Amino acid sequence: MALDGKIAVVTGAALGIGKAITETLLQNGAKVALLDLNETAGKSLMETINKLYGQGRALFLNCNVESEEQIKAALQKTAETFGGVDILCNNAGILNERTWEKTVSINLVGVIRVTYLALEHMSKLTGGRGGVIVNTASMAGIGPLFSCPVYTATKHGVVGFTRAMAGASTTSGYGVRFNALCPSFVQTNLLSTLTSELGQFANLAESTQQLIDKMGILNVSDVAESVLELVTDETKNGEALLVFPKGKNYMTFPSL
Ligand SMILES: NC(=O)c1ccc[n+]([C@@H]2O[C@H](COP(=O)([O-])OP(=O)(O)OC[C@H]3O[C@@H](n4cnc5c(N)ncnc54)[C@H](O)[C@@H]3O)[C@@H](O)[C@H]2O)c1
Numbered sequence: 001m002a003l004d005g006k007i008a009v010v011t012g013a014a015l016g017i018g019k020a021i022t023e024t025l026l027q028n029g030a031k032v033a034l035l036d037l038n039e040t041a042g043k044s045l046m047e048t049i050n051k052l053y054g055q056g057r058a059l060f061l062n063c064n065v066e067s068e069e070q071i072k073a074a075l076q077k078t079a080e081t082f083g084g085v086d087i088l089c090n091n092a093g094i095l096n097e098r099t100w101e102k103t104v105s106i107n108l109v110g111v112i113r114v115t116y117l118a119l120e121h122m123s124k125l126t127g128g129r130g131g132v133i134v135n136t137a138s139m140a141g142i143g144p145l146f147s148c149p150v151y152t153a154t155k156h157g158v159v160g161f162t163r164a165m166a167g168a169s170t171t172s173g174y175g176v177r178f179n180a181l182c183p184s185f186v187q188t189n190l191l192s193t194l195t196s197e198l199g200q201f202a203n204l205a206e207s208t209q210q211l212i213d214k215m216g217i218l219n220v221s222d223v224a225e226s227v228l229e230l231v232t233d234e235t236k237n238g239e240a241l242l243v244f245p246k247g248k249n250y251m252t253f254p255s256l
C-alpha cells in the first residue's frame with residue numbers, strides 16, 4: 001500500500017510513539033489527523049508539521065479515546081477535511097496499576113471504541129475504501145509483566161481483538177487489514193514515570209528495572225518503522241509484530 005495521498009488517523013499522536021508514527025506516515029506522503037487529549041503538545045506538533053511538510057498535511061483534534069462523542073466528531077472532521085479515512089493507528093495508552101479501571105478504559109475499551117467508529121468510515125460494507133488498522137499493543141500483550149497485571153491484560157486483549165477483527169474482516173469483506181504492534185521497552189514518558197504508577201506492585205519495580213536493563217530500550221523511530229511495515233505490506237493481516245532493540249519478528253500462534 002503506497003501512502004501518497006492516504007489519510008491516516010493516529011490516537012495519542014502528540015507525544016512518544018504516536019508522535020513518531022505521525023512523522024513517519026507524513027514522511028511517506030500521508031495526511032495525518034492527530035488525536036490526543038494533550039492540546040498544548042498536539043497543537044504545537046501540528047504547527048511544526050505544517051511548516052515542515054506544507055500547510056494542510058496535519059490536523060490536530062482534541063480527542064479523549066474514552067469519549068464516544070469526541071471520537072465520532074474527530075473522525076467526522078477528518079473525513080470532511082481530508083476526504084475519508086484509510087489508515088487508523090490506535091496508539092493512545094497509559095500504564096497505571098492504581099487507577100486500573102482507567103487503564104482498561106483507555107488501553108482496551110478505547111481501542112475497541114475507536115475501531116468500531118472508524119470502521120463506519122473505512123469498511124467497504126458501509127461505503128468506505130477499506131484500508132488498514134494498526135493497534136499499539138506491547139510485548140506485554142504476548143508475555144506477562146509481573147509488575148503490571150492490568151496493563152498486561154489490556155495488551156493481551158488488544159492482541160486478541162486485533163486477530164479476531166482481522167478474521168472478521170476477511171470473512172465479511174470489510175477490506176480492512178488489522179495488525180498489532182508489540183514493542184519491548186521504548187524511551188518515552190510512559191517508561192520514565194513507571195515506578196510511580198505501579199500501585200500495589202511497587203515492590204516489583206526493581207525486578208522490572210532489571211528486565212529493562214537486560215532487554216535494552218528502543219527508540220521511538222525504530223517502533224514507527226515497524227508500523228510503516230504493517231501499514232504498507234498488504235500481505236500482513238492478523239499479525240502481531242514483536243519489536244526488540246536487536247530486531248523484530250512476527251509472533252507465531254498455535255493453530256487451534
Ligand atoms: N513506552 C513503552 O515502553 C511502550 C512499550 C510498548 C507499548 N507501548 C504503548 O505505546 C503506546 C504509546 O505509549 P508511549 O510510550 O508513547 O506513551 P506516552 O505517554 O509518551 O504518550 C502517550 C500519548 O497518548 C496520549 N493519551 C493518553 N491517554 C489518552 C486518551 N485517553 N485519549 C487520547 N490520547 C491519550 C497522551 O496525551 C500522549 O500524547 C501506548 O499504547 C503504550 O501502552 C509503550
Ligand SMILES: CCCCC[C@H](O)CC\C=C/C=C/C=C/[C@@H](O)[C@@H](O)CCCC(=O)O
Nearest residue numbers: 138139140143144145146147184185207211
Ligand atoms: C513496566 C514497563 C512499562 C512499559 C510497558 C511496555 O508496554 C513494554 C513491555 C515490554 C516488555 C515486556 C516483556 C515481558 C516479558 C515477560 O513475558 C517475561 O519474559 C518476563 C517477566 C518477568 C517480570 O515481569 O519481571
